[in-house]
Amino acid sequence: MKKVVLTGRKQSPVMPWRFWLVLTVEEPKPAARHPEQLCVVGVDVGWWRVPDKSKIRIAMTWDGKRHRELLLPLSFWKKELGEVSIAHITSLSSQRDLLLESCKQKLAELLPEHPRAKNKVAWQRTRSGGLVRFLHELDAATPAAELLRIWKRDNDQLLRQQLMLENAFNHRRKWFNRNFAAEFAREYHVVGIENLNLVQMSSREKTKGEEKRGLRRLAQRRKYAALGELFDAIENPMAKAGGRVVRVPPSSTTHTCSACGKPFDTGIDGRLGVCPDGHEADRDKNASINIFSQTCRAL
Numbered sequence: 001m002k003k004v005v006l007t008g009r010k011q012s013p014v015m016p017w018r019f020w021l022v023l024t025v026e027e028p029k030p031a032a033r034h035p036e037q038l039c040v041v042g043v044d045v046g047w048w049r050v051p052d053k054s055k056i057r058i059a060m061t062w063d064g065k066r067h068r069e070l071l072l073p074l075s076f077w078k079k080e081l082g083e084v085s086i087a088h089i090t091s092l093s094s095q096r097d098l099l100l101e102s103c104k105q106k107l108a109e110l111l112p113e114h115p116r117a118k119n120k121v122a123w124q125r126t127r128s129g130g131l132v133r134f135l136h137e138l139d140a141a142t143p144a145a146e147l148l149r150i151w152k153r154d155n156d157q158l159l160r161q162q163l164m165l166e167n168a169f170n171h172r173r174k175w176f177n178r179n180f181a182a183e184f185a186r187e188y189h190v191v192g193i194e195n196l197n198l199v200q201m202s203s204r205e206k207t208k209g210e211e212k213r214g215l216r217r218l219a220q221r222r223k224y225a226a227l228g229e230l231f232d233a234i235e236n237p238m239a240k241a242g243g244r245v246v247r248v249p250p251s252s253t254t255h256t257c258s259a260c261g262k263p264f265d266t267g268i269d270g271r272l273g274v275c276p277d278g279h280e281a282d283r284d285k286n287a288s289i290n291i292f293s294q295t296c297r298a299l
């Protein structure tokens with residue numbers, strides 16, 4: 001036992017405090033192995049819809065003998081919270097949007113001459129923070145202030161629920177990633193993953209569509225945060241177990257046939273791909289084989 005720490009955190013002013021007791025223990029490092037005895041695995045990390053809509057595939061692996069996929073459930077049940085799912089979190093977020101818009105509309109009707117409501121462009125962009133500031137400016141006895149107080153109460157309640165669900169979901173995802181990574185560190189000496197620039201990927205996708213911008217951005221952030229988290233989850237236990245993480249260039253892993261090296265066409269829906277020689281494969285399986293081969297060459 002190296003260290004014992006009691007730590008606490010409050011995620012936002014509307015959330016209760018949470019405490020953790022962190023125990024740090026030291027494990028002995030395993031002896032170095034001969035290169036021929038190295039067990040290598042290639043991991044293709046992504047965020048793909050699978051036919052079973054209740055899960056998302058976040059990694060596909062190949063170790064020279066078999067493929068394995070890491071599936072993240074998008075919905076689960078928690079005793080004190082009920083259904084925890086992306087759909088539920090998104091619906092709470094939409095409910096808050098509706099509440100906000102309806103409150104803004106009523107306010108504009110109540111105070112048509114108020115400078116805040118009169119500036120149409122700024123009023124349209126006003127979000128929760130703006131309404132809270134508005135509430136502080138108004139005389140507390142006015143009907144507009146009462147309207148804002150009711151909005152704030154309902155919004156805070158929904159926000160609290162949303163944050164609790166998000167916390168539970170993130171916690172479950174971290175647990176999944178950590179278990180996956182720990183299994184890897186026990187089984188393999190070298191893990192090959194793509195050297196992806198997640199920040200760049202996320203900004204590239206953001207420009208693709210403008211519809212439902214807020215929700216899309218939220219989903220994107222969660223997606224890229226999750227991938228970065230998986231990368232970190234793999235690095236740490238590998239380093240502790242004396243293993244190695246090899247980063248391979250991502251340029252050709254998806255669009256090269258792992259059987260013959262010719263261009264690999266992943267088609268429109270992108271799940272199944274084929275090369276000019278007729279080698280057909282799941283695109284993630286194909287990519288994981290390419291990552292595995294590149295990793296072996298890099299050793």
Ligand SMILES: [Zn+2]
Nearest residue numbers: 257260275279
């Ligand atoms: Zn081929």
